[in-house]
Amino acid sequence: MENKNKYWKGLEELNNDPKFVAAKKNEFAQGIPLEEVLTDSDGEMQSNRRDFLKYFGFSISAVALAACNNIPVKNAIPYIVKPENITPGVPNWYATTCGACSTGCSILVKTREGRPVKIEGNADSPVFKGGVCATGHASLLGLYDNERLKAPRKDANESTWETVDADIKKALSSAKNIRIVSGTITSPSTKKIISEFTVKYPSTKVVGYEAISYAALIEANKRAFGKAVVPSYNFDKAKVIVSFGADFLGTWISPVEYTKAWAKNRKAEDKKMSRHLHFESNLSLTGSNADYRFPIKPSMEGAVLLSIYNKIAASTGAPTFSVPTIEVALNSIDLTAKELLAAKGQSLVVSGSNNLDNQLLVAAINGLLGNIGSTVDLDNYSNQVSGDDAAFEALVKLLLINLI
Numbered sequence: 001m002e003n004k005n006k007y008w009k010g011l012e013e014l015n016n017d018p019k020f021v022a023a024k025k026n027e028f029a030q031g032i033p034l035e036e037v038l039t040d041s042d043g044e045m046q047s048n049r050r051d052f053l054k055y056f057g058f059s060i061s062a063v064a065l066a067a068c069n070n071i072p073v074k075n076a077i078p079y080i081v082k083p084e085n086i087t088p089g090v091p092n093w094y095a096t097t098c099g100a101c102s103t104g105c106s107i108l109v110k111t112r113e114g115r116p117v118k119i120e121g122n123a124d125s126p127v128f129k130g131g132v133c134a135t136g137h138a139s140l141l142g143l144y145d146n147e148r149l150k151a152p153r154k155d156a157n158e159s160t161w162e163t164v165d166a167d168i169k170k171a172l173s174s175a176k177n178i179r180i181v182s183g184t185i186t187s188p189s190t191k192k193i194i195s196e197f198t199v200k201y202p203s204t205k206v207v208g209y210e211a212i213s214y215a216a217l218i219e220a221n222k223r224a225f226g227k228a229v230v231p232s233y234n235f236d237k238a239k240v241i242v243s244f245g246a247d248f249l250g251t252w253i254s255p256v257e258y259t260k261a262w263a264k265n266r267k268a269e270d271k272k273m274s275r276h277l278h279f280e281s282n283l284s285l286t287g288s289n290a291d292y293r294f295p296i297k298p299s300m301e302g303a304v305l306l307s308i309y310n311k312i313a314a315s316t317g318a319p320t321f322s323v324p325t326i327e328v329a330l331n332s333i334d335l336t337a338k339e340l341l342a343a344k345g346q347s348l349v350v351s352g353s354n355n356l357d358n359q360l361l362v363a364a365i366n367g368l369l370g371n372i373g374s375t376v377d378l379d380n381y382s383n384q385v386s387g388d389d390a391a392f393e394a395l396v397k398l399l400l401i402n403l404i
Contacts, residue, residue, distance in 0.1 A: 086113060095122055098132060100139035102184035102210075103254050103384050105132045116140055121256075131256040178204040179395055183211075184386045207395050210387035213354050214253070218386075220359035221378065224367065229381035236261035238348035238375045240339045241276045242308075243286060244301055244362070246352035250285035254384050275343075277336050279304060294332040301353060304333060305361040311337035312368050340369055348375040 012020035085092060091110050098105040098119070106125035110118035119140050123130035142148070152164045172178065178201050185191055198204045214230060222228035235241060235248070235258050248258040265274040278290035279301070287293045296304060307325045311334065314320055327333050340347045347369050351362045366376050373379075 088113060091117070095124075097186070098136040098139065100133075100135045102186065103133075103256065104186045105136055105256050107132050107136060116143060128256050129260045131260055133256050172201060175201070176203060177398070180204060180206045181209055181392075181395070182206060183209060184384065186383060205391075207391045208387040209392050210385060212251075213387050213389055214385045215387055215389040216354045216356045216359045217351075219356055220363050224360060224363035225372065225378055227378050227381070229378060230383075230385055232377040232380050232382050233258065233348060233350060234261065234375045234377060235348065236264040238343075238346060239265075239272070239274050240343040240347040241274060242336055242340060242347070242349045243276075243278045243280075243290075244305065244349075244351040244353065244358070245280045245298070246350045247280075247284040247286045248350065249289060252286075252350075252352050254382065275339055277332075277339065279332070292330075292332070292335070294328065294330065296328060300328070301351070302355065302358050302361070304328065305351070305358055305365070307333045308337050308340075309361055309365050309368075312341060312365060315341055316368055318368055340365070343369075345370040345374055347371055 008014040010020075011017075079086075089112075091112050094109050094111065096107060096109055098107045105128045106122040108120045108122050109116050110120070117140075119132060119137050121128060121130040121132040151158050152161055153159060154164060154167070180194065180197075185194070194206060198206075217230060218228050221231065230253065233248075233253075241262070246252045247255075249255055249262065252258070262274075262276075265272070266276075267273065276290040277292045277294070278287045279294045279296050280287045281296060281298050283293075303326050306321060306323060307327070310320045310323075310325050312318075315337075325333075340349070348371060349362050349365045349369075351358055353359065366372060
């Protein structure tokens with residue numbers, strides 16, 4: 001079978017770069033006159049034996065001469081005073097925190113002569129237990145990205161740090177209201193710098209903003225338990241896990257930490273293997289690994305949560321809501337309620353919704369089941385996500401007023 005695949009030695013050959021084309025033409029000092037030896041049609045000989053041997057000998061000599069061309073010389077410059085912790089050819093490993101997202105996984109970075117070349121999870125971490133996500137591994141490539149900005153920009157033009165710093169200092173000196181808009185900050189050094197900045201400019205306020213907001217989860221815990229925090233979820237202590245659109249194995253809050261804890265009780269040979277039920281609209285990594293996956297519309301999540309709450313409340317003697325209880329395919333609501341009641345105190349319900357009512361129902365269900373303090377830890381809470389939607393909306397309104 002004829003192979004029709006075409007391969008290139010690099011992007012230069014693929015894009016027919018002028019320099020590559022010129023270098024390719026000059027590979028041999030003189031062209032190899034094969035057209036004088038072979039016909040165009042069948043590749044048959046059209047010269048005598050002596051001419052063929054002459055041309056063949058020339059081609060072999062040309063190839064040998066081409067292979068002897070000089071290549072660019074790269075000099076290895078030795079250290080005049082060698083750093084104590086660097087030995088050429090021997091890599092060094094440094095423990096640090098991944099900054100690719102707000103999760104902040106503990107990682108080890110492999111370096112060669114000061115250049116990071118590999119990222120691995122830190123097995124000594126009691127939280128992440130040697131895990132690191134694909135985003136953390138890929139963050140290394142950002143260090144060698146030639147498209148990164150090499151200087152600050154002002155008014156869409158390249159500027160210098162001296163010019164930009166001078167303009168910012170001038171603006172700060174006359175500013176009455178200063179706002180720092182930032183995502184989740186987990187670095188103690190960064191927090192200290194912001195604190196010092198706030199002391200110098202007392203009108204400064206930090207406004208937290210997250211592209212994927214968890215403000216409803218934080219507010220729900222504040223109203224239900226008096227603590228405006230994101231709890232630590234102990235998936236390893238849960239015999240039954242019910243998730244409503246929370247992709248905790250892939251993207252939700254701390255997937256590396258949750259994956260390690262979730263996998264601990266998911267061994268097939270273990271007779272006490274945990275149960276995992278998942279409600280979602282689109283297929284996710286977590287949903288594909290659940291024991292039961294129930295597809296529902298996003299608009300149905302509140303009604304499903306309310307129905308599950310009513311069933312659990314009726315069985316535990318708690319007050320119920322005076323609304324009709326619904327059921328979806330495969331009697332999933334009834335099945336979920338029975339599974340949760342059978343594992344009271346050792347179950348866990350989570351939701352990825354940023355709807356306050358939904359998060360309040362989740363908090364109420366976990367409270368009825370006695371999960372607070374066991375699988376839901378509000379004391380040793382997570383600092384991996386923050387953000388205040390109300391504060392950000394107030395900032396937007398303030399900006400609009402000033403613009404008007």
